[in-house]
Amino acid sequence: MTVHSKLQPYIDAWTHSIEAISEMVTPLSEGEWNRATECPGWSVRDVVSHIIGFECEALGDPRPIHSLPRDLYHVTDEFSRYCEVQVDVRRCHTAPEMTSELEYTIIRRSRQLRNETRAPETTVRGLMGREVTLELQLRMRAFDVWVHEQDLRRTLDRPGNLDSPGGLVTRDFLLPQLPKVVAKEAGAPAGSAVVFDVHGPVEFMRTVRVDAEGHGTIDGSVSLGPAVTLAMDWETFVRLACGRVRGDAVGDLVKTEGDQDLAAAILGHMAVTP
CATH class of the missing domain: 3.30.1050.10 (SCP2 sterol-binding domain)
Incomplete structure (x- = not known):
């Protein structure tokens, strides 16, 4: 069996964006990882950590057991707390640690998606433990990764890919x-x-x-x-x-x-x- 035709466009869009992100951040110096993005409270490192964390959850990895600091002004509700755990747990990671984990996560996730044979309507675990269809999960991952690709491009002054497959999914x-x-x-x-x-x-x-x-x-x-x-x-x-x-x-x-x-x-x- 092959990947369902409804799912392939989302997989292609996700692949295009996440590979662009990897190419952008791999050569960054340690200081560049600390640049602030337009995402409140998040640096380049934090955005990449968020992407890694959500892809690991899609792979079925357990969420980190981690207590958040109380002084994170941008953490205002349950969803932002949920997102922040995957981010804060990596704030002490060095540039080589970040790029290595990103590369390994992309390899694992790409293999999973390449071998995906389930139907679009298959129920899978989504964010915060909610059940969603596989099609919606993949659509949201393509959307999320493209939007964060653009966050990084603006911060690093590397414009591009505004009309890539992920951009059309976002539209x-x-x-x-x-x-x-x-x-x-x-x-x-x-x-x-x-x-x-x-x-x-x-x-x-x-x-x-x-x-x-x-x-x-x-x-x-x-x-x-x-x-x-x-x-x-x-x-x-x-x-x-x-x-x-x-x-x-x-x-x-x-x-x-x-x-x-x-x-x-x-x-x-x-x-x-x-």
Whole structure:
């Protein structure tokens, strides 16, 4: 048996991104591992530790038994505590230890994925012990690794791969989240429409429409006279949607037309990832 056709695109996207990460961090000096990223409280080392830790969990490795310090300001809820254990346990690791563990984890995980014969709907253990389908697990790993690849690229000034397979997985993951942002979080009025016009390496135009009951839907058709149009480049869209930057910090990168209060509310609630 071979890998199911539904799973292969996620495996390919994950492979492309994680190999790019390995190539980026292998030559780093010890000091470069300590550079701060846009992930609150996380350095380059911490981002790589997070990736290693989650891939080890996908492999079925036991989670580390580790008590977190009480002064980590960015650890604010149960999910962030869950993520931080895999990160904090590696904060004392040297650059060679980090690159060696990353390389070994990639080898193990690639072998597992290469030999994957289970169906997409197979139930597997997800984050925090929740049961998810294999397809969702692989989709989320492709998304997570690409987003962190971009975190590292911005920190290390190594731009690239914005339109790689992982970027397209990320686009398809983020777009369905926009109706909730517009209709529920930002409170767009019933009967209104909001247009997202994104340009750059990954381009799209989508309209979120709010019906009479206040529910949002998204489609690719053009809206005549939308309440708000938000135009930005792809990287800015990703940074906003993934909570890397606040809307008021990228005002020079986002062009807004229409209801400015609603536009500000949407930008203020753009983050859809934990």
